[in-house]
Amino acid sequence: MAALSSSVTTRSYHSGYLASFSPVNGDRHRSLSFLSASPQGLNPLDLCVRFQRKSGRASVFMQDGAIVTNSNSSESKTSLKGLKDEVLSALSQEAAKVGVESDGQSQSTVSITVVGASGDLAKKKIFPALFALYYEGCLPEHFTIFGYSRSKMTDVELRNMVSKTLTCRIDKRANCGEKMEEFLKRCFYHSGQYDSQEHFTELDKKLKEHEAGRISNRLFYLSIPPNIFVDAVKCASTSASSVNGWTRVIVEKPFGRDSETSAALTKSLKQYLEEDQIFRIDHYLGKELVENLSVLRFSNLIFEPLWSRQYIRNVQFIFSEDFGTEGRGGYFDNYGIIRDIMQNHLLQILALFAMETPVSLDAEDIRNEKVKVLRSMRPIRVEDVVIGQYKSHTKGGVTYPAYTDDKTVPKGSLTPTFAAAALFIDNARWDGVPFLMKAGKALHTRSAEIRVQFRHVPGNLYNRNTGSDLDQATNELVIRVQPDEAIYLKINNKVPGLGMRLDRSNLNLLYSARYSKEIPDAYERLLLDAIEGERRLFIRSDELDAAWSLFTPLLKEIEEKKRIPEYYPYGSRGPVGAHYLAAKHKVQWGDVSIDQ
Numbered sequence: 001m002a003a004l005s006s007s008v009t010t011r012s013y014h015s016g017y018l019a020s021f022s023p024v025n026g027d028r029h030r031s032l033s034f035l036s037a038s039p040q041g042l043n044p045l046d047l048c049v050r051f052q053r054k055s056g057r058a059s060v061f062m063q064d065g066a067i068v069t070n071s072n073s074s075e076s077k078t079s080l081k082g083l084k085d086e087v088l089s090a091l092s093q094e095a096a097k098v099g100v101e102s103d104g105q106s107q108s109t110v111s112i113t114v115v116g117a118s119g120d121l122a123k124k125k126i127f128p129a130l131f132a133l134y135y136e137g138c139l140p141e142h143f144t145i146f147g148y149s150r151s152k153m154t155d156v157e158l159r160n161m162v163s164k165t166l167t168c169r170i171d172k173r174a175n176c177g178e179k180m181e182e183f184l185k186r187c188f189y190h191s192g193q194y195d196s197q198e199h200f201t202e203l204d205k206k207l208k209e210h211e212a213g214r215i216s217n218r219l220f221y222l223s224i225p226p227n228i229f230v231d232a233v234k235c236a237s238t239s240a241s242s243v244n245g246w247t248r249v250i251v252e253k254p255f256g257r258d259s260e261t262s263a264a265l266t267k268s269l270k271q272y273l274e275e276d277q278i279f280r281i282d283h284y285l286g287k288e289l290v291e292n293l294s295v296l297r298f299s300n301l302i303f304e305p306l307w308s309r310q311y312i313r314n315v316q317f318i319f320s321e322d323f324g325t326e327g328r329g330g331y332f333d334n335y336g337i338i339r340d341i342m343q344n345h346l347l348q349i350l351a352l353f354a355m356e357t358p359v360s361l362d363a364e365d366i367r368n369e370k371v372k373v374l375r376s377m378r379p380i381r382v383e384d385v386v387i388g389q390y391k392s393h394t395k396g397g398v399t400y401p402a403y404t405d406d407k408t409v410p411k412g413s414l415t416p417t418f419a420a421a422a423l424f425i426d427n428a429r430w431d432g433v434p435f436l437m438k439a440g441k442a443l444h445t446r447s448a449e450i451r452v453q454f455r456h457v458p459g460n461l462y463n464r465n466t467g468s469d470l471d472q473a474t475n476e477l478v479i480r481v482q483p484d485e486a487i488y489l490k491i492n493n494k495v496p497g498l499g500m501r502l503d504r505s506n507l508n509l510l511y512s513a514r515y516s517k518e519i520p521d522a523y524e525r526l527l528l529d530a531i532e533g534e535r536r537l538f539i540r541s542d543e544l545d546a547a548w549s550l551f552t553p554l555l556k557e558i559e560e561k562k563r564i565p566e567y568y569p570y571g572s573r574g575p576v577g578a579h580y581l582a583a584k585h586k587v588q589w590g591d592v593s594i595d596q
């Protein structure tokens with residue numbers, strides 16, 4: 001056991017289970033106390049070790065029978081709450097293992113209300129993710145799912161609707177039908193307006209019936225258009241909050257459309273919620289390879305020492321989709337690709353990529369480091385940005401529509417469906433290194449990747465064998481986020497034979513070849529984290545402010561000056577301007593080279 005401050009106040013583990021947490025010493029050490037009878041036969045050390053292994057997020061020690069965390073002082077109430085939930089869940093698992101009734105979970109319930117249940121995202125992502133979690137045994141023992149929206153539906157109709165969407169990966173497995181039936185029995189529906197206290201009070205009543213007197217924990221997932229976020233939060237918090245457990249709200253993007261509107265949204269939400277109740281989702285943070293970024297960097301000696309301007313020439317974040325805005329043009333036209341993809345998904349990945357080593361894996365420590373990166377970024381110059389919009393294109397006898405052919409898009413819209421930008425981080429680690437971003441719809445392929453291009457080998461003995469273009473012969477690390485998740489490193493290698501010819505070959509970690517387990521959808525990870533109170537993958541308000549501060553001046557300039565996008569054919573590689581932009585910064589896009 002690690003010895004911590006002797007003034008830590010503790011209660012005997014054997015006399016209780018976790019019920020509260022409290023600051024200790026007013027400084028770095030905090031304790032989690034167990035207040036009532038704990039399951040017999042639990043080994044506190046085992047619990048502690050299991051907890052550490054499971055969370056990998058905070059240092060947790062047992063001392064005098066209490067669990068103590070020594071995360072740094074930036075640790076907030078927030079992370080401690082998360083810790084509490086995890087400990088409860090670990091405790092309950094231990095209890096189940098030794099066959100005693102746990103007084104942790106069996107006394108608490110989690111009610112998940114999908115607000116906007118009739119909508120696209122709910123059907124496409126949220127219900128399937130909840131089912132996948134249920135299938136995997138990740139949901140708590142007592143849980144209830146409620147759909148809430150204006151559409152009139154019975155519980156049975158909701159279940160029918162949801163069952164049609166459970167065509168996710170999970171239903172290919174054995175016993176899926178049975179599991180699906182069990183899951184659907186836990187799904188209910190309440191029809192109501194988003195701004196009606198009365199309707200949320202009715203929801204509250206129904207939730208209470210299902211909670212059956214247990215400690216109630218409530219998660220609201222706002223899967224509705226942003227203009228009604230605040231109404232729904234107001235009603236949920238004032239009329240349907242938990243009285244004895246936690247209440248959390250997952251908010252979907254867009255979080256405003258610039259610094260002002262985002263700040264206004266945050267202010268409005270904070271009228272009804274504490275920051276630690278708000279879970280701003282960026283589903284790219286829930287993607288497996290994005291989650292793995294820190295593991296790659298911080299647990300492999302060979303990468304972190306190279307992770308700086310000294311060895312890295314440029315970094316590229318590339319997002320492309322091979323379909324247009326079909327069906328979502330109305331939403332998209334008000335935002336454009338910079339707000340839709342760059343300001344959030346790509347910038348979040350950039351921050352994770354470039355941050356300094358956090359003090360710990362605690363959510364606040366990681367988010368502190370990400371904010372520092374965002375705040376160190378140089379304002380984006382409009383001349384460092386290329387924008388494009390797709391136009392109609394006929395190929396193989398098929399005509400693909402232009403962006404403005406979408407009936408929900410205003411005629412003559414200048415909204416960019418493609419953008420490329422050069423960004424810089426003005427700090428000691430990254431001074432002068434171009435971070436290039438490229439995002440587009442209706443391109444030739446669907447992919448998301450991070451490309452790290454390293455500098456050339458000084459005085460390379462094999463220059464003669466690699467050709468005159470030194471940059472062509474440098475190492476490149478590619479993290480392919482999707483599809484076909486992979487990490488590969490391009491190296492120079494001798495082509496077997498009697499001569500001395502080098503080629504570029506890949507050291508390739510292709511996930512489908514290495515791991516048999518299917519990769520969970522990002523929404524599964526994020527929903528589970530929200531239930532467990534883990535905030536690491538959610539956006540804190542200061543991160544959001546910093547992200548908007550970076551992009552708002554650029555967006556204003558593009559929009560006020562009515563900058564004309566460069567038109568590119570549907571299904572192409574995007575505007576050629578993106579290549580000129582890269583060339584200006586002595587970069588070649590990695591996704592267009594012959595040996596991608």
Ligand SMILES: NC(=O)C1=CN([C@@H]2O[C@H](COP(=O)(O)OP(=O)(O)OC[C@H]3O[C@@H](n4cnc5c(N)ncnc54)[C@H](OP(=O)(O)O)[C@@H]3O)[C@@H](O)[C@H]2O)C=CC1
Binds near residue numbers: 254
């Ligand atoms: N769909 C997607 O792939 C993604 C969506 N998002 C975000 O998630 C949220 C939900 O998206 P999505 O499901 O596509 O949205 P929808 O447009 O499908 O709306 C969800 C539900 O909200 C209700 N609703 C729609 N418009 C209004 C309105 N003007 N006033 C009141 N209620 C309305 C409808 O339910 P009812 O009429 O029954 O009340 C609808 O079923 C949005 O914030 C979106 O930006 C983020 C990333 C991807």
Ligand SMILES: O=C1O[C@H](COP(=O)(O)O)[C@@H](O)[C@H](O)[C@H]1O
Binds near residue numbers: 283321340341448
């Ligand atoms: O947030 C969004 O993401 C999707 C792409 O998500 P993915 O997980 O399918 O890669 C994008 O289509 C949409 O425009 C955007 O709002």
